[in-house]
Amino acid sequence: MPDVKASAERTPRWAMAVDLDRCTGCQACLVACHAENNVPVAGEKLAGYGRWMHWIIIDRYWEGEFPNVRARFMPVMCQQCGEAPCEPVCPVFATYHNPEGLNAQVYNRCIGTRFCGNACPYKVRTFNWFRPEFPEPLTEQLNPDVTVRSRGIMEKCTFCLQRIRAVEMEARAAGRRPADGEIQPACVQTCPPEALVFGDLNDPESRVSQLARSHRSFRLLDELGAEPAVIYLKGGETNV
């Protein structure tokens, strides 16, 4: 099958661009992520302890003082680092780097040391302190394509791996490669101002590659050298 070979020749490097000039902080991505990825709800008490489980959060920064005060939003999810600090610390290889540059978390291997969460400079990994509860019939909402994690497991954003795989399989069955923009993680799919763009960095023509070349682009905590696959675009400036 020539097409399968072709795709093996050029492995994608999945990446996401976050345009801070478009983000409105509306939280649609966060709820879409909960729905797509069976992310548990912690409840008031645990959320108060900081044990909430969101895979994507929107940080809000205040700038200045009244009346010249401003607030800015910044969505933060797993940055799928090229040199991920979480990976070497896992004693059981539950988190590792896959050929597409994804920072993988294998739930059935995880023994819950939380070393990875500790090592992560972006603090985007969450730990299941308790068994997640879905009072009946809320279990019906669970996505059958994503494992329901149990207590003692570390979890985090996967770039909606199940959606990547579904499109890849469909494309392979049709003897083609996924088109740019065809794969959309749940957050990207729903984002009303279209602040999120997902694609392949190894394809220089993809939208995400084009945005990565923008003069507005930067990476979060770039000085750490983790080589994140999430590219932020500065707000307050035009693209041209």
Added chain:
Amino acid sequence: MKASNGRRGFALLWPGLSLVLVVLVVGAALLSRRVALAAPAQPIAFPHRLHANAGVPCLFCHPNAMRSPIAGLPSVQRCMGCHAYVERGNPEVKKIAQYWEEEKPIPWARVILEPDFVYFSHQPHLSAGLNCETCHGDVASMGTYQPVARMDMGWCLDCHLEQPQEDAARLTDCLTCHR
């Protein structure tokens, strides 16, 4: 003396028990291989052999394998498509007819069960040119289905590792089956 005997007896209790346990473990492990390969009882003694010999292809009754993660079981309607006319007197076929009349599904017992964190799809395996028999064995010679392999991760990898180099890298990635 007596006390020391008693102490010795007590000291031997746990190692003794553990010996028994080792025997049990080995026995249970051997047994479990058989249990894992044993098929559960089915509500209807369905003979795959007869159907295959009559020339019915696998995909006639399990039609979703080409299009879906799940191969699928035939609906009662599909069974009745033939058995409204064929072998109506057979006691097993009469059971089907009864489910049909009562508009009830047939409660087949699941034979192959993968854990919840394993995501297997029939579709790409068939697209890659595999036969049903490659994994499921010579079903055409069976009555109700009897599993031929344990279908654990090692078994999957046995095959995935044998693929050409460039595919093997992708097919042995954890994220191929776990997500």
Added chain:
Amino acid sequence: MTPRLTRRDFIKVGAGTAVATGLGSAARKILLEPFVRPPEDVLPGQATWYASTCRQCAAGCGIIVRVINGRAKKIEGNPLHPLNRGKLCARGQAGLQVLYNPDRLRNAVRQTGGRGSRTFEPLYWDAALDLLTEKIGALSDPGRLAFLGGLMPDHLYRLASLFCDGLGAPPPVIFDLHSALEGRATADRLSKAFFGSDELPVYDLAHTEVVLSFGANFLETWMSPVAQSRNYGRLRQGPFGGRGLLVQIEPRLSATAASADEWIPVRPGTEAHVALALGRIIVEERLGHVGSHRSYAVLYQDVEVGDMAQASDVSVETLRRLARVFADADHAVAIPGGYLAGHRNGLAGMLAVQALNVLAAQVGREGGVFLSHPAPASALAQTARVDTFDRVGDLIARMRAGEVDVLMVHGANPIFELPAAAGFAEAVSHVPFVVSFNSFVDETAIQADLLLPDHSYLESWGYQVPAPGADRPVVSAQQPVVRPLYDTRATADVLLALASRLGGPAAAALPWVDEVAFLESSLGELVSSSLSAFPADTAGDFWAVWRRSGGWWSEKEIPREPEVTSVVETPLRVVEPTSEGDSGSYPFLLYPYPSVSLSDGRGANLPWLQETPDPMTTVSWGTWVELHPETARSLGVVDDDVVRVVSPFGSLEAPVVVYPGIRPDVVAIPIGQGHVDYGRFAERRGGNPLALVAPVTDPDSGAWAWAATRVRLEATGRRKALARLESLEGAGRESLR
């Protein structure tokens, strides 16, 4: 010393054995039950997507729902739908939890222990319908029946109107808190006064250069936030190169103001003073487009810029700068928002803002103001319009006077949504028989004698004409994506069954056998429409296409240009804001605002939305009081200190969030929490600020002036930690501060 095996080790080994041998799993027997007859559109294990319409707010976005093996698994925006183009907000995404909520009412019940007893006795639907038929049949005068609707889909509103009309009862009264906070009733009046139209204006954000938003929180909760957010994205980094400027004029920095380039913390109720001053400056200094000023000079003859600056607390320099920016732009638009409508000078203020668009010649121009399309068929013209507070007040007065014998409530929760001082809870005790069609036992349903739960919106049929609309005529389709989970019944079918049991004029007014037959007849006119994006030859084809694509809409974009009425020939009035409570005893103005996740409180029973952090404060699961740092300091309170907020009408206690983006004379509290009933996730959590609000109206429009109540603050000395993403002590898992 020899190594010894202890009892503890023995247990460990034993436990390991059970796992190693896998005996546990071999004992599991799992049944596989294939279909008796396979449905055509289901492939086991594969997802089927059904198109429908979101009912989480009044906007009417198109959705597609992923269904696997008969269960709804995910809601996404319908990529074809002209309003939202595949996008959806947090509330829309959370719709699955309405369907699969553990606290849904599962069948028809009677409250046998008396109202509020929570003793329910299940009832067969036939018996329930008999009972209701008997109650309606026994009315001495059909005028003694009242129908109160909330966020009703348009088809059900039409049916309820026909039902009331057929019986000879007054038309349904519609009240919905979210719509009240959006200022929909006032916006309707404004449209009528300004453009002589029943339809709402659409502001072309995607193609404009300057947006002056006067209290319009259009990225969170105002009108059609998804469509507006999508256009906002294009305003910022659109395909046209330029980057639009957004100025937000409001007393509290909302998430929309956070996204704006400039926030003008105007004195509450004087937003329109800014608009009037801008107009006066543009006319006086002949800014912007040449030649259009003289004719509009009359509008601003009573306006004195210095007075406006003084009243609104915005400097004359700022006003001049804004006037120049607005007038000089080729494409600019001013938006009169919902917060304006919450004041007693609401309609006058919104007129002043809309006048800016006329002055700058932005009406019917790209990047300016357009009108929504009316319903594309006469049968669809009867759409659910929110009534003013005055009309709700009339209903309350009738109930209190004993003039209502049967009250039917659908989708409304007035006991939670109306100010406590409006007295709905007391008035309902004068009504002998109350029927609720709500899917959940909320604060109003608990006062009902008979509860006849409607399906959830994902199990229902219907249509919706989005208001405000898209760039073309649209009717959104609603269809069941899963079979009804429980023994609930579509309220449309209940009304049809009631009509046929009652016979006479009611039966004649509602001749359809069921809801679907009613829809087919209502949509009949669209079948032969030549505009359609999905042409169909026969009614059968139309119905298939309608369900597949999620509605009917025009293939081409058809902007509707408004015509300005003679309103622009009369001078604009300067109306000073007034508020309830004297400023001596009540030094702060209360700013209640709808939460982006819980909306007006209807989202409070969905755990996903409860867990969603507020974008500005990052608080989830609670109510808080936002205070300016100065205000907090003078009161001696810090974050998480509980304060008591007291108005002349009630009081509320909640922890403080010190909020840098609010005027020192304003206190803001989010709406949404404080439910007494409404399911396990909503009950006994936080407080409802509506308990503090005065039941006063804008005399010009009759709309509820919900932002015109004064309060005072008292420290309680107690503390309660709020669940926040951002940790105040630097502990926990908050990121990157």
